[in-house]
Amino acid sequence: MTREDLAGKIAVVTGAARGIGAAIAQRLAAAGATVVVNYRGSEEAALAVVAAIEAAGGKAEALQADVSDAAATEALFKDVLARHGGLDLLVNNAGVAKDGLLVTMRDRDWQRVLDVNLTGLQRCTRLALHHMMQKRSGVIVNLSSIQALRGGRGQANYAAAKAGVVALSRAAALEVADRGVRVNAVLPGFIETDMTAMIQRRAGDEVLARIPAGRFGTPDDVAGLVLFLCSDDAAYITGQALTVDGGMSAQ
Ligand code: NAD
Numbered sequence: 001m002t003r004e005d006l007a008g009k010i011a012v013v014t015g016a017a018r019g020i021g022a023a024i025a026q027r028l029a030a031a032g033a034t035v036v037v038n039y040r041g042s043e044e045a046a047l048a049v050v051a052a053i054e055a056a057g058g059k060a061e062a063l064q065a066d067v068s069d070a071a072a073t074e075a076l077f078k079d080v081l082a083r084h085g086g087l088d089l090l091v092n093n094a095g096v097a098k099d100g101l102l103v104t105m106r107d108r109d110w111q112r113v114l115d116v117n118l119t120g121l122q123r124c125t126r127l128a129l130h131h132m133m134q135k136r137s138g139v140i141v142n143l144s145s146i147q148a149l150r151g152g153r154g155q156a157n158y159a160a161a162k163a164g165v166v167a168l169s170r171a172a173a174l175e176v177a178d179r180g181v182r183v184n185a186v187l188p189g190f191i192e193t194d195m196t197a198m199i200q201r202r203a204g205d206e207v208l209a210r211i212p213a214g215r216f217g218t219p220d221d222v223a224g225l226v227l228f229l230c231s232d233d234a235a236y237i238t239g240q241a242l243t244v245d246g247g248m249s250a251q
Contacts, residue, residue, distance in 0.1 A: 004231040007032030010084040011230070012076075014038045014067050014124060015094025017045035019193035020143065023219030024091050025049055027227045029058030033089060036080055037062045040094070067094045067120035068112075077127040086135070089230050090128040092121040092142045092165075097195055102156040110157045117161035122168055125183070129176060136180040141229050142169045143222075144185040144241065146249045162187075166241045173239030182238035184229050189245025191217040213246030 006028060016025040017039040026049070029035045035053060037060055039046035046062035053060040061083075065076035080087055096116045098109040125140055132138025147155050148162040169185040176183065190196060190207050199207065200216070208216065225244045228234055243249050 004031050004227060004233060006089070006230065009033040009088040009230075010036070010080070010086050011089035011091065012036040012038060012080055012087060012124075012128070013091040013093055014120075015040065016091075017042040017049060017062075019195065020188065020191060020219045020222045021091070021093035022049045023223040024093060024226045025060065026053055026056070026058075027220070027223040028089065028091075028230060029053040029060050030056060031227060031231070032058075033230075034059040034061075034084065036060070036084075038065055038067070038076065038094070040064070040066045067092075067124055068115040070123060073120065073123050074127065077124070077131075081131060087128055087131050088138055090124060090138070090140045091226055091230075092124050092140065094120060095143060095195070097155065097158045099154040099158065101154055105157065113157040114161050114164075117158070118164045118168070121165060125168070125172060129172070129181065132181045133176055133179045138181045139230050139234075140169075140172070140181070140183045141226050142183070142185045144169070144187045146187045146189050146243055146245050148187060148241075149243075149249055169241065170239045177238055182229075182234070184234075184238060185241040186222065186225055186229070187241055187243040187245070187249070188222045189217055189243065189248040191219060191222055193219060210251070211246045211248050212251065215246065217244065217246060 011028045011033040013025045015021045016037040025035045050060045065072040144165040145162040147159040173183040
């Protein structure tokens with residue numbers, strides 16, 4: 001018997017108009033959750049995700065907010081609570097990469113990656129916790145990356161932000177475990193999305209050779225783990241950093 005039944009739960013997935021976030025939104029909705037598909041700029045894509053969820057019999061709505069903008073993020077969470085009367089699941093998925101060697105990295109590329117991937121995630125987590133701690137239940141899943149463990153040439157900003165996500169998730173989990181709230185980090189390997197498309201074109205064979213499973217990951221590979229962590233099957237799992245990478249980080 002599975003406890004992956006999310007009927008009656010309200011979920012927010014940030015940056016869910018495409019890629020891993022869209023797959024997560026679809027899996028959570030298929031399990032019964034009502035999903036807020038957050039997006040920054042691509043309204044059309046977000047509405048297409050909502051339409052796909054509804055066509056499959058699920059419930060979703062699209063809400064715009066740039067998670068690096070404090071006021072917009074506060075308004076998003078206020079809106080979710082006003083429209084749905086609660087929040088049970090938060091998946092901090094929104095992320096950006098601005099790769100470049102550290103020695104020549106521009107301050108703005110460092111700052112943007114930290115602002116979205118770490119500071120924005122931290123603010124969403126805090127806003128969700130205000131509500132979840134009061135009602136003594138909730139689950140937060142934060143998208144990190146195996147680059148948090150391995151570094152990555154040209155990704156000092158991204159690796160630093162994603163390592164911060166793991167550290168934040170562990171610290172937050174300790175602070176809220178006795179309030180019935182769980183916080184975990186997920187560390188994907190190389191997943192085929194728009195974010196990795198250029199690397200795949202330039203060095204796909206080289207990357208593939210380093211993946212023991214012999215294939216790139218799919219957004220749904222990540223979404224399956226996120227769904228599990230959101231479910232009661234993971235009721236005793238908190239403060240963890242779980243990789244989903246076809247064995248890449250085991251080498
Ligand atoms: P993607 O670029 O396809 O999607 C990222 C989404 O986040 C986009 O919809 C984008 O619009 C949104 N976003 C970016 N900045 C935002 C902001 N300020 N506010 C709201 N939304 C914003 O990337 P993806 O591959 O689907 O990545 C999803 C998450 O998984 C990211 O956090 C990424 O760092 C992480 N990740 C991806 C991989 C991979 O191989 N693709 C590996 C490890 C971790």
